Amino acid sequence: MTRDRFPWNLNPMIRKMHTGVKRLNRICDEIIGSRRAEQQAAAGGGRVERCDLLDKLLHLDPEDLRGNLITFLVAGSDTTAMTTSWCLYYLSLNPHIQAKARAEVDTLGHDPKTIADLNQLPYVECCILETLRLQSPSVFLLHECVDDTLLDGKPVPAGTVVAVLQHQVMVSKSQGGTIYKPERWFTNDGVSIDQSLVRDHLAFGGGPRQCPGQNMAIKEATMIMALILRFFDDIRLNHSPSCVRGKVTFTYGPENLELQMCQRAD
Template identity: 30%
Template sequence: MTRTPPDTAPLPVRVPLATRPLGVWGSLQAGRRNVLELVPEIATHAPILSGTTARRWHMLMDPNALKRVLRDNVGNYPKSVVTKLILSPAIGESLFVADGAEWMWQRRTAAPVFSHRNVAALAPVMTAAAERVSARLVPGRAANLFDEMVTATFEVISDVTFSGGKAFDRAAVHKAIEQYIADNARVSLLDILGAPAWVPRLGRLRTGAAMQSTKRLADGAITARRAEGAKTPPDLLDLLMAGEDPESGRRMTTEELRDNLLTFIVAGHETTALTLGWALYLCAFDPAVQEAARTEAQAALGDRAAGVGDLPALPLTRRIVDEALRMYPPAAFLARTAQAPDELCGREVRRGDTVILPIYALHRHHKLWEAPDAFRPDRFVDPRAIPRFHYLPFGDGPRVCIGASFALQEAVIILATLLARFRFARVPGRDPKPVMILTLRPEGGVWLMVDRA
């Protein structure tokens, strides 16, 4: 057990939530600066908020209402129009944005790919990435650990997706994805006003060329794999190519394979890199927790990097990951569009209303968590004691993140390896700023001093 800090202890960085009505223009400015600044501070105390900013919206923090939206009445709440406008040009009608029957058959086909056995078999790739990032860190110098985690997790996802694929230009794909997110993910005035999808958002018309090039690279890699045959052991591409919908027997076309692989690449490295970056910041913020985790990791690992067999011996490392996901969930702000009338927390929901799921506010809700803004990994000593809809870093229901076990395994392997070998300390004046555009990123990076353990 790590010690529980007093309530008067300094708190890790947090988002300055709204304390006054923003209006249309204020909402646009906040949304383009940091989507989470659209969330009122009162959302961390209330079960539901409703209002109108060009269109009706409801913001849910009540666990029972969240359960209804994500599980019990999920068909009535598909992903919002804005989410699809942002992501569809990059990842088509893949698992992340598809709805209804189109989503269902893809989910049935892809689910076996992320079985426990398949995910565990990919652990050596994660261990190798942990070794490489360890070799890049220079003791006695400051480093941007977020950049390092992005590099490491992109190495992992590209290795397990297109292992050994010479037709896959990793650097070009990484650059195109980063550029697409930077240029396309900011809220536009038309989004705030609720304009229909067919009205063009000019800011999202400028980056088509880079993503089209990326799609051609991915198509080429898929075609080459078909000619070469499956790898041994199989990677994600092989497993998806071999998969079929158990009900219809349908298999993915090249286009469907490509869109889903790009989804896994984007989600599979971005979210884990964010989790690791924030976890390292929190360890530097609380040296006592960091030291306890180091002792645990060194006892389990000695001089070697972590592997999948070490996970049971790393419970504190896992709790740090869980707490980082609570405090800085990568998917911190979700939105759905109601397809039919409903009722949530006694409020009328009409067809076309926007239903917002502010996961950041849920995870810091004062009625659901003790000292919600404090870093306390031991909240997760017994994860079963945490009610399910109080903690949703990966969503829930039939659309729960398909790669959650992959991400958690990777995060613990890399974090334990780093903590066993290095000490991390904050750089004065360079704490990260949590800013959400598409995901909750540390603006300015996670700059930490690195020293040998």
């Protein structure tokens, strides 16, 4: 109710945000229009070799299609940058974990270029998964209640927007608390990643609207971390850990994160 009645547009930051959203919508509409024109040309006898994810979604309602495209453009870049930044922070605080991850990369013996290569880096991937558990780039998840519901004894009318603070759940004692322990993502054999835990990772939401880019995001961040570990050694903070704080912009990332590292010999 407050959200609907409060004059948010009086805030200059909110007005600036709305202007930015309109510009982003316009850019997305241009991309979609161009791709539809290519598709129509192909149907008329032209030849278009490409068939990517956007092509697969052109049948969607225009508003839904634009929303998905915005997700591709925005959520797929900044979130990965924040995740790798937080991962470097935790590796700098835990030299033994950093050394173990680097040893795994060294065992691979070359730059990871394929999924097969990345599958040989389970510990590095566990470092990413554990980072996402402790410092998810998304601050909260918004869900709209479809039916009148009773939640923990409290009535939630249909149409209510509920904010889920998944970070509080992921750092609860039942989920491992705030201790950085990548090994928790392994199965009992200590070698294979427990895919059931990955599938239910709250950093990516849940249910039918779970992030469609989850697997790609994890592999992308794993590749970035592997390359950093392959070429740099002795990653450490340039100041006290207390100087690093989380900051919310579009995503949740580290502020005042300054690192030192040494380039490894060829």
